[in-house]
Amino acid sequence: MLVSLNWLKQYVDLGRETPESLADKITKTGIEVEGIEYVSEQLDHVVVGYVESCQKHPDADKLNVTKVNVGDEVLQIVCGAPNVAEGQHVVVAKVGAVLPGNFKIKQAKLRGVESNGMICSLQELGIKEQYVPKDLADGIFVFTESVQVGRDVTEYLNLDDAILELGLTPNRSDALSMLGVAYEVAAILNEEVILPDETYTTTDEQATERVSVKVEATDDNPYYGAFVAKNVTIKSAPLWMRNYLMAAGIRPINNVVDITNYVLLEYGQPLHAFDLDKFGSDQIVVRRAADNKTFVTLDEETRTLSDQHLVITNGQAPQALAGVMGGFESEVSATTTTVLLEAAYFDGKRVRQAVKDHGLRSESSTRFEKGVDPNRVKRAGYRALHLLEKYADAKICVGVSEYDALDYSEKDVVITTERINDRLGTTITDQDIAIILDKLQFTYDQDKSTFTVHVPTRRQDITIFEDMLEEVARIYGYDHLDYTLPEGGQFAGKLTERQALKRFIKQVMEGAGLSEAITYSLTTTERATTLVAPDIKTQAVSPVRLAMPMSEEHSTLRLSLLPELLAVASYNQARKEKDLALYEVGTVFVSDEKEITKQPKELNRLAGILNGQWLTHPFQQEHKAVDFYVAKGIVETLVDRLGLDVTFRQAEIDGMHPGRTAEVYHNDQSIGFIGQVHPTLAKSYDLKAVYVFDLDLEYLYDHVDLEPNFNHIPRFPSMSRDIALVMDEMVPSGDVLATIKQAAGEHLYSLHVFDVYQGEHLPVGKKSLAFNLRYLDPSRTLTDDEVEASYEKVLAAVKSTHGAVLRA
Amino acid sequence: MQDKLQALREEALTKINEADDLKALEAVRVGYLGKKGPITEVLRGMGKLSAEERPVVGELANTVRAAITEALEAKKQVFEEEALNEQLKAEAIDVTLPGRPVTLGGPHLLTSIVTEIEDLFIGMGFEVKEGPEVETDYYNFEALNLPKDHPARDMQDSFYVTEELLMRTHTSPVQARTMGEYKGNKPVKMICPGKVYRRDTDDATHSHQFTQVEGLYVDKNVRMSDLKGVLNQFAKQFFGEEREIRLRPSFFPFTEPSVEMDISCKVCHGKGCSVCKQTGWIEILGGGMVHPDVLKMAGYDPEIYSGFAFGMGPERIAMLKYGVDDIRHFYTNDQRFLAQYHQA
Structure with a gap:
């Protein structure tokens, strides 16, 4: 809502408030002022001029040489506007004037002819092009009413006006x-509201003689009033009205249309003017439209209607889409003489439906959608008639032809001083509350501390105690509330185990050198189904898709965090940030339904991506590209920190390198995977050797063992044995480790692989794995014999299980 | 004989003194203390001495031997020290070359902010709650006093999955869920951070996915001044002791009265500058007293219980606190962006 302060002054005394001080007060009391705009700048030497003569320039077809009387002198001005003519009253910027845009007016010679000033267009004075009346858009501004030659134009053209841009929350449609703004400002400044003149004289003829009103869709249209104004002269609206409309962001058209727009802005009540001679009948029938009926609106667009749309008809054909836009056929034009003026109350839901279906939002529809004041519907009509009589020479028919089932009653809300104070934490008195209600111009009955407030119908947003609580609080001033802390018992806040664990896992990732990324949950359907972990794949039938995505790019809920992380790696690589180690903790959305009927499961995953070099220290010749074992090391570190003993099994997963991928198992439950992304998939992201991991955090949350138990620090030395075994190259080291672990007995303290060899000195198809075994008994020193016995058992076990023999 | 020993000592000490490398020193050692050396010879000749002379000469011989040994050791140490110094000199490196990097990762800026907010409110006794991102229409709208035809749904253009399910447009449904969980008979004091979704085209200031942190306090006798007090504490701890807050009336369907909270501009301290668009204030969050219908629907009697709720956007806070100029930075994950916020 754009509020012209010059206009606002017609209804409320703004005293000494500057636009800034007033804006600050309005914002603090309840309506955010989002901006202040000035119509123009401070202009000097810009006055009314009278064009005494206008002749063609001797050397230029498009220029005219004018003599303009500016009161104290007559200036010769060369003017290029096509519409300049003798006898006009115009705006003259004299030499020395500075127009908006720092445009300095100087004495000049145009094609040899001296020019002492400029005749201005509205745009040159700072008025926005889109609000300038169409007939004045390409030329100078010409006054149509009597003005005083030589006078400063600022006041005539409302150039000193300031416009407040109000950001209205949905409840404050008042x-x-x-007038609504006037009530708000009056409450803030403790002033009265001056109401506009709604009086007019009438002819003998009754409106009901000219037109009848029948409402069929009574729920959609509880009030319809039709007024008739005859003998109308179509011309320009008065300058002040056009100025205010332009300030409010509406382009003036002609007096009748401008008056309906003016009253719409003044009362918040949309009106519509039909040309009664073109209406097509003398009966108005308001009803739902027939399905598939077409209708041409004012903007000359053909609209296809349905029974969800309310229309104003002449009994046969629609003449207006109720509350949204009038029809082209009965539009007011230069030839109109009889105006049928509609003042009606249309149901917001019905109007919203039409707005939605036709993509048409107008000043009218916005107000109906939010609900207009029942008590202002008919009064807006009166106000428009007052203006039509005054500015369109109209003869007004007596009365109104109407259908009226509107509820005009005021709602009562009861408040008590005690309850107000309890809820606000204040100590305000009965007297304070009475003063606040008076400022709001709400009437009430007071019984000591109990107030029965009769809420005026303009404030449809106030229906319950809490609404009144807010009214009292905001007029009292939020600034005046104390700072207190709740008196209820304090209980300790704490993260849940799961939340603490999530933080811990993130810290481990970051300590391991990975940075956190956050990507979008909504992705393409293709990405949503790429690199899905086996444990998810078994649960999800198909990914969850939005009913109406804005774009395919964000259409589907992800089943894996990895595709978006690949996109991140790709984005970074394209910007020469090739070396990358990222992780994300996020949700995947798993539904086992083909047709979604219930919420999908939302499962937490931990995913990581490694690209480029893991370590680069060039002058010491240290370069380590990321590889499978870097990724695996990170996962192993994490699960170790979480106290879990996991195994890795060679796996084939769509989109992953078939030879370099492992599934991670805990107690035979698959909890994720690691590996190299399949080169074909990597290539589609312009990546090469890129490694990823993806773990089921839900499982980790449930199975971690983070309670450390104290283990005695061993006092006895451990004994170490190395063993190098030759076996078939296909035997996984993990299996051999498992066999050794089982065979070595209770004293095996640690076990790890320290060498892998294949090649010279070994038969083709064979490899050598070397293990280090450490034995320990915390209670005593082990003997050589004991260790030797275990060692023999290990040898026997690997031979029988894997065909592995000691390397010669 | 004794004179001979004394002479040998003098002679040896002179030679030791003159030796200029380890090799020369070794030659001295072999020359005087070796098996064929003069001292050994003297000792061998002891048999010819009288019983009185023998211990005297023997002791002297040992003294001389010890003195020579000691001198040898001392000189050797000098040589070794010199050699070591030489070696260390040769081992010198360019200490100005870069060290071997230790790569540490770090949290995403949004996580840092959310964590800080969480910790502040945990410190005030709040718990952290989470809820689903695909939410039911009931919890996202209706339980929050936004019936199907409510005009405020204009503000909430949403991503629907089905007619009844949608990507939550705010974290507020977690309020309703938590109150439901506590069955209307126990105080609620919680915050809920999380991802939310709106039907917006991504640009510098809009993102179809963003983050919210919502807070809720419901108990007997909770006052609006408590909301002001708690938010003031939060603002001062999070943004700095010197910052002031102000509340302005606003509108949210699930609170009544509703507020927006501004903090004084850090650049101009309230005087007005380009950062705060000349107002001196910067909007940080929205909140208000929980609407009685919301309490009722969740099973809390609004005659007994009251409460306040508030919500804020970590992206906006990050943009204000760190001057991030484009909301898309949070989701493109440019490494150069991420790394800027890894310091403590």
């Missing part, structure tokens, strides 16, 4: 009108 401020979608100048």
